Amino acid sequence: MPDTLKLSELIGSLSYALDLTEGQPVGHCVRSCWIGVHIGRHLGLADDALWELYYAILLKDLGCSSNAARISELYLADDRLFKQDFKLVGDSLPQMLGFLFSHTGRHAGWADRLRSILNVLRNGKKMADELIHTRCHRGADIARQLRFNENVARGIQSLDEHWDGSGRPLGAAGDAIPLNARIALLSQVIDVFHVTGGREAAVAETQRRAGGWFDPALVRTFAEGPARDEAFWRTLESDDIDAAVFALEPACHHMTVDEDYLDDIAEGFGLVVDSKSPFTAGHSQRVAHYADAIARDMGLDDSRRRWLRRGALLHDVGKLGVSNTILDKPGKLDPEEWVAVQRHAVHTREILSRIGLFHELADVSAAHHERLDGKGYPLGLSAPDIALETRIITTADIFDAINAERPYHPETPVPETLDIMRKNVGSAIDPDCLAALEGVLRREGLLD
Ligand SMILES: [Fe+2]
Ligand SMILES: [Fe+2]
Secondary structure, three states, X not given: OHHHXXXXXHHHHHHHHHHHHHOOOOOHHHHHHHHHHHHHHHHXXXXXXXXXXXXXXXXXXXXXXXHHHHHHHHHHHHOHHHHXXXXXXXXOHHHHHHHHOOOOOOOOOHHHHHHHHHHHHHOHHHHHHHHHHOHHHHHXXXXXXXXXXXXXXXXXXXXXXXXXXXXXXXXXXXXXOOHHHHHHHHHHHHHHHHHHHOHHHHHHHHHHOEOOOEOHHHHHHHHHOHHHOHHHHHHHOOOOHHHHHHHHOOOOOOOOOOHHHHHHHHHXXXXXXXXXXXXXXOHHHHHHHHHHHHHHHOOOOHHHHHHHHHHHXXXXXXXXXXXXXXXXXXXXXXXXXXXXXXXXXXXXXXXHOOOHHHHHHHHHHHOOOOOOOOOOOOOOOOHHHOOHHHHHHHHHHHHHHHHOOEOOEOOOOHHHHHHHHHOOEOOOEOHHHHHHHHHHHHHOOOOO
């Protein structure tokens, strides 16, 4: 089934989640990819190099770098405790990511692999600290876990370097900056100025920054090539840009999107979601773990469980569109903020349903805040319309939301968490799912 899914469609669709994180107009990564690949073609790059450029640009915001920086600024300004913990940060992130995505035992069951890392994930805040500290490398690391090569990873890692050496994190200059990063930077600025000011504004901006931010040779290539091509601009401005970009993927590489790869991609984007806020570090992984364990106890077959696990990993992908000032707010949310939080479920549906094969998964996953009594969001569905698989994700999600530390409450012991959940059985929580969860927790030694 999954081999009918094109990698370009999958990654291109998920890049919409990255647009949300960066606060860019919808479709920014896809349009930047269109621009960059056309620059690459005018440079005469071979298909292999164009393919790497294609994914380096689509995934350029995988590290959510400016977002992470904003989190740290906001949080450091607001909370001294966080600041103290921040000093404890080590450099073990790459090791942990490597472990998370270790290819060994891939066929030997997700639950076993995940259980062993659950303790690490439980220490969520420290992990988030590390994520912030290593934000320049995070996107590149996740790209590697998504099986992209070094030319793609380094393109992402060096996205914020500038031709004149004024960029970050290394202050690299000139040819020392990977070509994919130079083209990606130029392309993203062209898109931003084109969206806000039109064609001339975009071209003028490239010229203004030539030799500063941008490689002057690339600016010339753009001016003499794509910028003079009416068809280039027309497609960029059309509603068909998605299809055009999916079709633009150079055909030299055939990376089959099989079940294993789909799992890796869901894990990678789950990590992007979890690293948005210090309080959600590890959340998607834990929800996926518990949802899978509950599903097993409830007798779902292996392939359905695997499918569901992806839905659990991605259930909060829409949170990338919610500001951290709201997600990390320690106090009560005002009505407007509450509406913004609820919108994450809508974003999850929008992002996942862009992928043809994910339509059912989008519905199941995006309904995780619906309640059996009809008082949930975003649609206010009631029991008969809420699928078993959704109820499983909801149970795992509520457990982790109460059990783990949040801005508005400390960590809650497991027995107390279950007491709170029992009060919501029938109204929000399915009794069979909760019973299965209790069995899981007992087996894992978290409950007597
Ligand atoms: Fe949620
Ligand atoms: Fe959640």
